[in-house]
Amino acid sequence: MKLVISSCMLAFILGCNLTSAIVHVVVQEKDPVLLKCPRSVEGKVTWSRERGGNKVDILTTDGDQDIKHIHDPHKHYSSLADKSLVIFKMKISDSGRYFCNNEAAVDLTVLPSGTHIYETQETLEVTLICPPDVGGSEDPKWSTDAGEIQQGGRIQVSTVNNTLTIRDLQPADSGLYYCGGKPAEYLKVITHDPSERGEKAETTTTVPLTTPAHRDTTKTRKQNKKPKGEKDKKKGKKTTTTLTTTSTQPTLTVRHRI
Structure with a gap:
């Protein structure tokens, strides 16, 4: 079968x-x-x-x-x-x-x-918030599968609101982040949009879970650089790069052939 x-x-x-x-x-x-x-x-x-x-x-x-x-x-x-x-x-x-x-x-x-997924680009800054159900410690530790995260350099940990801020993001920062031993966020850091170098961007991310309203994040996108005065041929407007996410649930149908 x-x-x-x-x-x-x-x-x-x-x-x-x-x-x-x-x-x-x-x-x-x-x-x-x-x-x-x-x-x-x-x-x-x-x-x-x-x-x-x-x-x-x-x-x-x-x-x-x-x-x-x-x-x-x-x-x-x-x-x-x-x-x-x-x-x-x-x-x-x-x-x-x-x-x-x-x-x-x-x-x-x-x-x-239930783990939330957040995608951003390298060199930007992101702030992750500890899950509200984490208890038992007034100073929950942040960690990844590689071990506990220490403050310093690009990393800033706030014990006031239990947040983790990472500046100048790098692809190596991608991974699952834990706060107090519980999954807080999966961070996906991608390289700069190839379209900014005159190439077609092909990276796509599908995010089924809604980004938490309480997340405090900073995200900036750069506008495509084109020769001065060049317009979009169809709309007559300058072309800008945008990052979109979709939330679609595919249909799975399984049939057995004997």
């Missing part, structure tokens, strides 16, 4: 960037996700995951049949006819780097349900 999936998009992907052959994907737990090989492959494909220095084979598929290499009684993993890997009802433990025939294919981050 093989799965046939009909939908405009299988995974409700919150963030996706391309860096050479590796795709960086951010999803929330309990959502499904579809992971593709970096390139078309012939013959059998073995999918594996690396996390914390440990690499484990998940399954091998030839496009018609799956051979599981791990205990999977709830059918958490499957594949499609093009040998893509499907993971249903994502769990935090599914985070890691995924390999297609030992070639790095996807860096997957699974966020706790």
